[in-house]
Amino acid sequence: MALNELFKNMIFACFGMQEMLKDFVSELVKKGKMSDSEAAKVINEFISKSEEAKENFKESIKEIIQKTLQGMNLPTRDEVDNLKSLINELNVRIAKIEEKLKD
Structure with a gap:
């Protein structure tokens, strides 16, 4: 049950x-x-x-x-949210670097 x-x-x-x-x-x-x-x-x-x-x-x-x-040993919601935030931040940084490389 x-x-x-x-x-x-x-x-x-x-x-x-x-x-x-x-x-x-x-x-x-x-x-x-x-x-x-x-x-x-x-x-x-x-x-x-x-x-x-x-x-x-x-x-x-x-x-x-x-x-x-x-x-x-599963990640908590906070850990997953922190990882999502970090991934988003890294994606923004990568996009900025790619922009600079195009110039």
Whole structure:
């Protein structure tokens, strides 16, 4: 399973749990075992912690990918961009030299 698919499945699972929690808390409110404000607090806390967990997961995956790519000894985007810039600069210098040679 691709990382992208894994991430999507985790998000969908989180949404499913969020809905289940909302239903459960609603039942508690209906039965008088929890107030509306307590229910809102529980749901907001769950959403907040879910967002935090999602961000931590994203960072963990990013670190794993970076370490894997470093182990493969592939150039970074910055390295490629620097090389492109250097090639462009050299092409300009070569064009100037060629112009001078024509004269």
